[in-house]
Amino acid sequence: MQNFAATLLLFGLISFSFVECRRKLLYESYVTYHAINCRKHTAFLTDFGGNGDGITSNTAVFQAAVRNLSQVAEDGGAQLIVPPGKWVTGSFNLTSHFTLFIQSGAVILASQDAGEYPLVEPLPSYGEGRDGPGGRFSSLIGGSHLTDVVITGDNGTIDGQGSVWWKKFNRKKLRNTRPYLIELMYSNQLQISNLTLIDSPSWFVHPVYSSDIIIQELTIRAPIDSPNTDGINPDSCNNVKIQDVNVVSGYDCVAVKSGLDEYGIKFGMPTEQMVIRRLTCNSPNGAVIALGSEMSGGIKNIRAEDITAINSESGIRIKTGPGRGSYITDIFVNGMNLQTMDYVFWTTGSYGQHPDLGFDSKALPVVDRINYRNVVAEDVKTAGNMGGIDGDPFTGFCLSNVTVGFGVPQENLAWNCTDVSGVSSNVTPEPCDVLTEKGPSDCEYPPDPVPIDNFELNTCSFSSTT
Template sequence: MEPCRRFTTSHVIRTIPAILILGILSLRVAECRVKVSSTLQYPAINCRKHSAVLTDFGAVGDGKTSNTKAFKAAIDSLSKFASDGGAQLIVPPGKWLTGSFNLTSHFTLFLHKDALILASQDMESEWPLLPVLPSYGRGRDAADGRFSSLIFGTNLTDVVITGNNGTIDGQGAFWWEKFRNDELKVTRPYMIELMYSDQIQISNLTLINSPSWFVHPVYSSNVLIQGLTILAPVDSPNTDGIDPDSCTNTRIEDCFIVSGDDCIAVKSGWDQYGIKFGMPSKHLIIRRLTCISPDSATIALGSEMSGGIQDVRAEDITAIDTESGVRIKTAIGRGAFVKDIYARRMTFKTMKYVFWMTGTYNQHPDEGFNPKAFPEIQGINYKDVVAENVTYAARLDGIANDPFTGICISNATITLTEKPKKLPWNCTDVAGVTGNVTPQPCSSLPEKEGVDCHFPEDRLPIDDIQLKTCFATTHALF
């Protein structure tokens, strides 16, 4: 387009009739496109010295053109600044179609509020294959490998994925149909997966329609997840919201999740593979979570927990039309432990089970699991619970000769449906105490006066992360 030029009124009046002045000037203005910059601020674990916009690398935001090469070129170019203050890549307004791409260290991916990243459906060329996770021994969907996640990274340090509520759409219906029709030989991609990484922030985004799990930090530490809106149809397969997996020091807060599976699922490997890998999930904070998932749990611990799960602290949890509150899922063959679990200030409306523990979750990666690998479930604490329109207060099924012990429930008021089940509490192979709980619990959880279940008051290191105020400059043409 020809650059805009300055005109003087006197020159125009001397050369053409005055009646044409406004028409010519308006035509000239219509031809001009002005580049307008706006600077946005956002909180992050670290700010960046260098910055680039995705369009600097030839990206086209029409929702049809593949931008996989542009994302890769941009990140490759910016990776050279890792040791010089780091870099950020700004995704501007537009619809940016892309396949899988990898992040780099000391790097921020920032999505403008009007930016939409669309996952490609070109399965053959846009989705590289990865080996199975060593703590799983096979793909979660199928025995062979797995597709790389849409946004992926491994062995990284200091990575931020954020925005001012920009959107990532996994276009999952394409994958859900193939999964239901048993057309996939490898595991579906996750939306965001970071492996073997440290200092991770994922925040202030809207994530919709992931092919499978949405957010999967695995074998990582110091993970901060904040302000995510995660949305998938409630009948979509395996669309877990956030799955911290063999991670240490993780904080999840202020998230809203509507899902076809568990809103949050804490994991640490599967049967003999998880036992051998031996990396637990521990020191996890979950707070101010709102969940809707009619067929699954608000927070699930397991079922893949063979590296162990310890020191989980959940508080200020709300669930609506969700199958269960905090659910423990395990089985013979899992081994390891789920212990030192604390949850308080939970509000549930329209639930099947408030408390649910399952010792017979018998999905195994193969026949090689150890039938003598009994899990240890101990030190489970729930307090300050209000639940309305509930079918069952609890279903607590331990394992014969391996009971779940140290269960404590206090200050819980559960209102059953208009036509409640005859036995609101179903308990086998469990032991513990309760205090101020209605309706009356089962005999294996006797009421004891003055019981107030423990919730730790010490601070974990992840709680002391101080966010900095960072800036991103975006450009638009008008």
């Protein structure tokens, strides 16, 4: 603390020395947490004039805090502590070698003033915004071209207060894309953990064009009828771990993406080397895990294990179509426990959303080597609705040890398959003819970890006063 106080004094923050002395008169306790890196310097949001009354805007305070703390990035980095209170803010960006720690009892409240979210250009791999032809409102918490960033806490909360944005979207009042709650771009060594995230205006967590990412121990909540409030959307990312996450949302709980149509094809950055582990999902309008529909940079080597869901539209859904191009390959799923689902397996080769008319309808995707094993599902309407593309069949499916129970007597076929092929073993009810060729007793699941699994977190701490 003393080192940091001296540093801030050099930058003209003369009030910090008073705050430092006052703290020493109070009872000190240490907060510990796990992070990819610990920090040499510590400051509290109140050191920069923050007001946690739930009314006052702290946008300039967050921005000033990050700007000043960035000056010690090369001297061991800094952690900014958000203490208990309700801290209203608009968009602000983080810096490298930095930790944002949200304490228990602290709530970052997203401002509902659209003017506090500057417009930025559409993502280059998308061409246009997701909600309209214009740009994008900046995310609540963002950053670009960063290294070593941690957003964590002891179950502190980030509340996106998204209802005002949902109403605008549903009334088709938006030309620009709604803010995401957290979006980090062109960055590496990222951690988002140990937080409660609620009511994002749109997607909750969106790492894009980034690598070496740990997302774990999150509780994500939005009304099940809120529009496109996806939980976690890794997008053109490499070496990602998502684990111990509980999502209730208005759309997909985890959606793996990599750009859209000709823009994603040109940008050419795949999402690969990912593990999704111990995910719990409740989303009647979305998939537990979606692959696409934006997948034009490619999706490869995705693993999912120990997945639980209730009252969701589908277990695993592959979403693509003509114009997307690229590939979805080497997908491995081991262990799903599903309850009350429309579909267990859903593969869509006719997903028709496009950013503009410039897409090439002859750019057909390759879908191959898709392995599902050890799946139990109850109260299901359809076991599998699996459709490829006429003239571009989806191949290499393997299903083993799958048991599906139905909530009501089947009026339709339990399986519906067109333009797909593969093998199966020990699947009940028996799948489509194109999937009944005898396969291995256990479909492949790679025994070696993804690289991010070999990374061990450090135990970090700071002194908190009471």
